[in-house]
Ligand SMILES: *[C@@H]1O[C@H](CO)[C@@H](O)[C@H](O)[C@H]1NC(C)=O
Ligand SMILES: *[C@@H]1O[C@H](CO)[C@@H](O)[C@H](O)[C@H]1NC(C)=O
Ligand SMILES: *[C@@H]1O[C@H](CO)[C@@H](O)[C@H](O)[C@H]1NC(C)=O
Ligand SMILES: *[C@@H]1O[C@H](CO)[C@@H](O)[C@H](O)[C@H]1NC(C)=O
Ligand SMILES: *[C@@H]1O[C@H](CO)[C@@H](O)[C@H](O)[C@H]1NC(C)=O
């Protein structure tokens with residue numbers, strides 16, 4: 001059936017996924033009576049979200065940032081701030097059991113939210129809190145080739161595409177703001193992408209598998225490359241967004257800039273080619289699994305790819321003649337199939353996604 005520990009979600013699982021990020025950027029084109037950005041944001045506020053410093057909330061808050069940016073409505077800004085203030089104390093210590101001895105790249109995704117608040121308030125405690133996350137990178141265990149372990153001690157010598165999204169946009173933003181002449185750090189950011197590309201990219205399909213184990217001891221690791229066996233759409237969605245978001249901060253003059261752009265453009269080719277006729281993408285994307293029993297068109301990666309295509313078109317990285325139709329078709333599926341009104345209520349649900357997926361299992365189809 002489905003690899004790892006994927007499970008179908010209930011509507012509650014939407015808390016742990018990322019839909020909002022994409023919905024925000026888009027204008028309504030179907031049955032919406034108001035922009036999905038504010039409608040979905042209002043739905044979360046109505047339901048109530050427990051404040052939390054982990055990546056799922058971090059991505060949710062990112063969505064609120066974009067809703068605020070689009071509308072200028074301080075309701076959304078105040079919501080983020082009131083949440084973050086529950087786990088950043090007056091001295092700038094990051095609460096919520098943040099540990100300086102467990103090294104999880106997932107923890108760093110809150111970094112961009114903290115920098116957003118720092119930039120809008122100039123309140124140093126947000127910079128202090130973000131600095132704790134930046135400091136983690138100086139201790140994070142690395143593979144022999146220099147890649148950050150996805151999480152220590154759980155996943156030794158493993159790099160996952162997910163981790164690239166959790167870390168690199170923040171690492172680049174931090175460097176751009178506070179350490180722009182730190183060439184070591186810029187090179188380090190490029191290295192993380194290079195290692196993933198060298199071990200996970202299939203140059204025929206232009207898609208990347210979920211991760212790799214440089215020590216090749218994980219039960220799923222390829223004996224030669226260490227790669228995991230399958231292309232998981234959500235990991236690829238994180239990765240696509242990471243490539244595009246890092247380009248916001250990486251100096252154009254850096255030798256890695258064109259290279260990252262190239263990685264992103266060839267990924268766009270692969271993702272477009274893998275789009276299902278419905279406009280979405282299969283949870284397990286590599287042949288021969290699309291269409292197979294137990295596999296399904298999964299909504300959050302569809303949203304992440306849509307975000308990536310639209311932002312890349314907007315910034316002129318890829319051309320609209322080739323990619324806009326792909327993005328619009330995906331967007332249309334999102335709004336007609338995955339966005340659902342909660343019964344007769346005016347709140348929205350996001351359907352068709354999973355609670356979690358990882359490389360903790362044997363990564364086979366079962
Ligand atoms: C959405 O619907 C579910 C049941 O379908 C209900 O438990 C939940 O409270 C509703 N949420 C809102 C905000 O209306
Ligand atoms: C939204 O972002 C743009 C670009 O960074 C910025 O110029 C604008 O002031 C922002 N709008 C708000 C309401 O923050
Ligand atoms: C801002 O958003 C809130 C929540 O949707 C809404 O009640 C309020 O009217 C909005 N404010 C403005 C100025 O549009
Ligand atoms: C912190 O850890 C304690 C003990 O494991 C747990 O009860 C508590 O819920 C955790 N707090 C947060 C915010 O995660
Ligand atoms: C520059 O970045 C490297 C790599 O992350 C780090 O080890 C070093 O401490 C940074 N230098 C400064 C001055 O922050």
Ligand SMILES: *[C@@H]1O[C@H](CO)[C@@H](O)[C@H](O)[C@H]1NC(C)=O
Pocket residue numbers: 202203204205287
């Ligand atoms: C790479 O992708 C092609 C086209 O889908 C496929 O035939 C081939 O088996 C893949 N290679 C690996 C190593 O998975």
Ligand SMILES: *[C@@H]1O[C@H](CO)[C@@H](O)[C@H](O)[C@H]1NC(C)=O
Pocket residue numbers: 361362363364366
């Ligand atoms: C992989 O794990 C699943 C779930 O635990 C199990 O059903 C399946 O037999 C395992 N497959 C292999 C090849 O070990």
